[in-house]
Amino acid sequence: MGSLDGKAALVTGGSRGIGAAVAGKLAELGARVAVTYQNTKPDNVHGIRADSADPDAVVAAVEETAAEFGRLDVLVNNAAVFQVGPLEELGREEFDHTMAVNVRAPFLAARAAARHMRDGGRIISIGSNVAVYAPFPGFTLYSASKTALIGMTKGLARELGPLGITANVVNPGPTDTDMNPADGPMAETIRGLTALAVTDGLLRSPNWWRRWRETPVRTSPARASTLTAGSPSDQASSPRGRVPAVHPASNYAQVTGRAWTP
DSSP states (O other): OTTTTTTTEETTTSSHHHHHHHHHHHHHHEEEEEEEEEOOOOOOSSSEEEEEEOOOHHHHHHHHHOOOOOOOEEEOOOOOOOOOOOOGOOHHHHHHHHHHHIIIIHHHHHHHHHHTOOOOEEEEEOGGGGTOOSSTTHHHHHHHHHHHHHHHHHHHHHHGGTTTTTEEEEEOOOOOOOOOOTTSTHHHHHHHHHHHHHHHTTTTSTTTHHHHSSSOOBBHHHHHHHHHHHSSSOOOOSSSOOOOOSSSSSTGGGGSBBBOOO
């Protein structure tokens, strides 16, 4: 028997990348899983076509999941847009769309899901390490949206903790997805930034050069899904808003890996 047998979960943006890996891991652990998607309906889960920029569609997806499974135990806010660029090219339209998908949708989904959750409910949001560090120019808008998830999670943890519902945000580092491929144009730059964060620890090892050379440029969706899917387990019962980081070796956002204490 899996650790999530009998549980029901919704993963937004669950047809590819981290979302698909999380949905697969939750199903592997025994949960019944629904995912939202826009273009390609995934197999082996309950697919709900929904645009996270549409507030009504977000809430409707939560309600459909609860109706389909008769309960809702786990919400994973994964759907996001990655809008980066020079400040002068990011106007009101880009701001509104990014905040609608990356901030408003998780808030509305959490609000709707909390109504269906009982003691043991789990709300997990997929953030980003750029909520702590902005590695390149052009991340102002995206960083702002992911930083907002940390504040939201702390608030959810405080408000829903007494009900036995936990809230956490996972901040992945560079992840090999179709939006950010490992063989993309920024691969070597990202490797260098990651190396800066781990240099101090690596230099204490006689094999530091080999270890750095072998450090992946990006983590994988599967690795991110392992921590995300572990959060709904009965062992992850602290109501406090934790912000773990995910990256091979040491993430340059590893500072976010400590628990938030209210």
